[in-house]
Amino acid sequence: MWVPDEAHEAVRDLVRARERAHDALKKARQQLQSFLLRHGRIYPGRTPWTRTHFRWLAAQSFTHPAHHIVLAEYIQAIEDAAVREDRLTKQVAEVTVSWAMAPVVEAYQAMRGIAFIAAVTFVVEIGDIRRFETAPQLMAYLGLVPSESSTGERVKRGGITKAGNRRARRVLIEGAWTYRYPARVSQAIQARLDGLPRSVREIAWKAQIRLCARYRRLITTGKLKTVAVAAIAREMAAFLWAIGQEVSPTAQA
Known part of the structure; x- marks a missing residue:
């Protein structure tokens, strides 16, 4: 039976934290896409989540002000989740350099x-x-x-x-x-x-x-x-x- 040492467990916890951040980003994107589909908004471009895509998102207009708030919050949630995933990915890379494995x-x-x-x-x-x-x-x-x-x-x-x-x-x-x-x-x-x-x-x-x-x-x-x-x-x-x-x-x- 293999038992991980303290260092291995620590790196594993960090990698799993990064995985959860990645999952949170996917969920945030799915929520925005569901909102847009309910309102008949389909991105005409080929690649989503690019600068062009975000410019298209920012240009969307709705009749009711509440929908603009919802859109802004979904976009902010995606940006926050992406920053967190990127930060944790970099931390995983830094820690791995000096890791025994x-x-x-x-x-x-x-x-x-x-x-x-x-x-x-x-x-x-x-x-x-x-x-x-x-x-x-x-x-x-x-x-x-x-x-x-x-x-x-x-x-x-x-x-x-x-x-x-x-x-x-x-x-x-x-x-x-x-x-x-x-x-x-x-x-x-x-x-x-x-x-x-x-x-x-x-x-x-x-x-x-x-x-x-x-x-x-x-x-x-x-x-x-x-x-x-x-x-x-x-x-x-x-x-x-x-x-x-x-x-x-x-x-x-």
Whole structure:
């Protein structure tokens, strides 16, 4: 049984606080969108929450003064939530630099679909991945293996069990959607690869080649996108486990 030390718990609390701030921002945006839809206001632009979008919001006019107050309050709530999320994101980045698990966080970012916040969230929730002797153990812990029900000699497989840590599982599910596109090393990924061990870079590229191809193959055979993504997330866990065998926490862990 792995027990996190005081430093790990502290970083985990900070990361979860940032997650709650992110959720609050999403909720504030949803509330504004619901208000606008009730009044038949639909943003004509392509990308929401940009400066152009906020200028469009500020230009909205209503007959009753109360509606202007509501709009202003919703916009202010979004701006406040965005500032808080940004502040906490920066604090997570600052704290992680001197954290014992920093090398692991950096290494995980070699994977497509695992940028900084996803990597640090996975690490604070899972801990030292070397505590899992095999990749299948990690997959089962994350609830990414198919459920099974048996009737006599017949065994029927269902959806994933969704057991274990939901935050770590969500990170992989969200990251798995990026494998819908062909394998390539984007500028963002290339920047994250700089300074990482060659073995880590090779594992990450092998993951891209395999998982992008597997997603296409699953979709071609008629699998639902959500089913394909769950399968990709399961294999992502295996590749993260492999990367975790190549790097170690710093001495103060």
